[in-house]
Amino acid sequence: MSEQAGGGSEQARKTAEGLEYLTGFGNEHSSEAVPGALPLGRNSPQRAPLGLYAEQLSGSAFTEPRTHNRRSWLYRIRPSAAHPPFTRIDNGGLRSAPFTEGAPDPNRLRWNPLPDPAPGTDFLAGLWTLGGNGDATQRAGMAIHLYAADTSMTDRVFSDSDGELLIVPERGGLLLRTEFGLLAARPGDVALIPRGVRFRVELLDADARGYVCENYGQPFELPNLGPIGANGLAAARDFQAPVAAYEDSERPTQVVNKFCGNLWSATYDHSPLDVVAWHGSHVPYVYDLHRFNVLGSISFDHPDPSIFTVLTSPSDTPGLAGVDFVVFAPRWLVGEDTFRPPYFHRNVMSEYMGLIEGAYDAKAEGFVPGGGSLHNMMSAHGPDRETFDRASAAELKPQKIDDGLAFMFETRWPITATAQAAGAEHLQRGYDDVWQGLERHFRA
Numbered sequence: 001m002s003e004q005a006g007g008g009s010e011q012a013r014k015t016a017e018g019l020e021y022l023t024g025f026g027n028e029h030s031s032e033a034v035p036g037a038l039p040l041g042r043n044s045p046q047r048a049p050l051g052l053y054a055e056q057l058s059g060s061a062f063t064e065p066r067t068h069n070r071r072s073w074l075y076r077i078r079p080s081a082a083h084p085p086f087t088r089i090d091n092g093g094l095r096s097a098p099f100t101e102g103a104p105d106p107n108r109l110r111w112n113p114l115p116d117p118a119p120g121t122d123f124l125a126g127l128w129t130l131g132g133n134g135d136a137t138q139r140a141g142m143a144i145h146l147y148a149a150d151t152s153m154t155d156r157v158f159s160d161s162d163g164e165l166l167i168v169p170e171r172g173g174l175l176l177r178t179e180f181g182l183l184a185a186r187p188g189d190v191a192l193i194p195r196g197v198r199f200r201v202e203l204l205d206a207d208a209r210g211y212v213c214e215n216y217g218q219p220f221e222l223p224n225l226g227p228i229g230a231n232g233l234a235a236a237r238d239f240q241a242p243v244a245a246y247e248d249s250e251r252p253t254q255v256v257n258k259f260c261g262n263l264w265s266a267t268y269d270h271s272p273l274d275v276v277a278w279h280g281s282h283v284p285y286v287y288d289l290h291r292f293n294v295l296g297s298i299s300f301d302h303p304d305p306s307i308f309t310v311l312t313s314p315s316d317t318p319g320l321a322g323v324d325f326v327v328f329a330p331r332w333l334v335g336e337d338t339f340r341p342p343y344f345h346r347n348v349m350s351e352y353m354g355l356i357e358g359a360y361d362a363k364a365e366g367f368v369p370g371g372g373s374l375h376n377m378m379s380a381h382g383p384d385r386e387t388f389d390r391a392s393a394a395e396l397k398p399q400k401i402d403d404g405l406a407f408m409f410e411t412r413w414p415i416t417a418t419a420q421a422a423g424a425e426h427l428q429r430g431y432d433d434v435w436q437g438l439e440r441h442f443r444a
């Protein structure tokens with residue numbers, strides 16, 4: 001436990017420095033914090049080692065194909081079942097699908113960063129939903145949340161029954177204490193907490209801000225590479241899972257569970273982060289976006305931005321994602337006779353973009369770290385006037401884009417904004433203006 005006087009503790013920072021990880025995406029990992037805690041050769045012996053309880057956590061149906069099957073076995077001091085009733089608590093800024101507060105809006109929308117949090121706001125209290133689609137009870141769709149926090153979570157943990165959480169820090173590092181062990185995620189990293197996994201967020205810096213994609217659908221996986229071949233984009237070996245670490249604490253701990261859109265709370269008489277050993281495939285992980293192998297054209301044009309897909313949540317239709325997580329990382333542009341920024345575009349998929357650092361090459365200004373833009377199904381978007389004019393006249397020598405890290409949550413269904421997002425003070429008025437003044441150049 002860390003002392004909490006606002007911001008991150010020295011203890012959390014030291015802990016984050018020394019973390020060890022298991023590596024590989026989708027592996028059957030195993031880990032034990034105490035030698036001999038993990039049973040060998042079976043999952044549920046008559047008496048688990050060291051007096052631990054065996055518990056399976058299923059992230060997929062038992063019978064799903066091996067490629068999609070996710071489950072882990074946890075060996076813990078007390079079973080998760082030992083808890084009092086859950087009762088409803090206030091949802092704060094969290095909203096959930098179906099999103100019905102307002103009409104889906106075809107307009108292009110852009111937001112500035114969230115305002116600073118009220119003093120004493122932790123990660124969970126600081127979650128604020130921008131919008132989303134689908135239906136959490138149908139395990140389909142996604143939600144976009146932002147967070148702003150200045151305090152570590154103390155004596156409480158969170159778990160999300162509705163989906164997995166892809167956390168994208170933009171400001172301030174996070175120490176994620178999970179049932180499986182500890183992860184550190186700093187700006188430039190992404191962290192994934194699988195559905196149902198309990199975790200606590202401690203801050204590594206004075207405050208923390210970022211984005212969360214809550215994926216109600218199929219768990220994120222690495223995209224197929226097709227003709228790209230066996231290598232490229234995000235490498236499986238760069239994904240890092242925790243090693244087992246447990247809390248043996250009798251302090252009362254609030255467990256907050258997001259279930260079908262609402263928050264429920266129960267106070268355990270111990271820390272539920274008491275897993276001494278585990279094995280399986282339903283595990284949290286972190287990934288450093290700077291390790292993404294960016295591929296692109298070495299002749300002309302640039303590929304569609306799907307070439308930048310880090311993770312994809314597939315649907316029953318091949319190639320059609322519930323949601324893709326896409327990164328625009330530092331890269332060289334060398335295309336001959338090519339308009340190099342992202343092209344003008346209308347897309348059946350809906351695009352939410354955020355910025356982790358620097359600038360984005362299609363927007364000269366107004367799209368700032370911590371902010372975001374929403375280009376919904378078939379809405380027309382692309383470079384702003386200033387970018388278009390500059391890129392159309394640029395000398396086409398090799399050009400390094402090295403000062404930005406932007407990302408996109410791209411989803412098959414339109415995104416409906418929440419009432420709080422549609423009416424937010426930090427919603428930019430006049431975003432349409434960036435496409436005004438694109439001059440007529442046609443000469444017949």
Ligand SMILES: [Fe+2]
Pocket residue numbers: 345347351375381
């Ligand atoms: Fe687009």
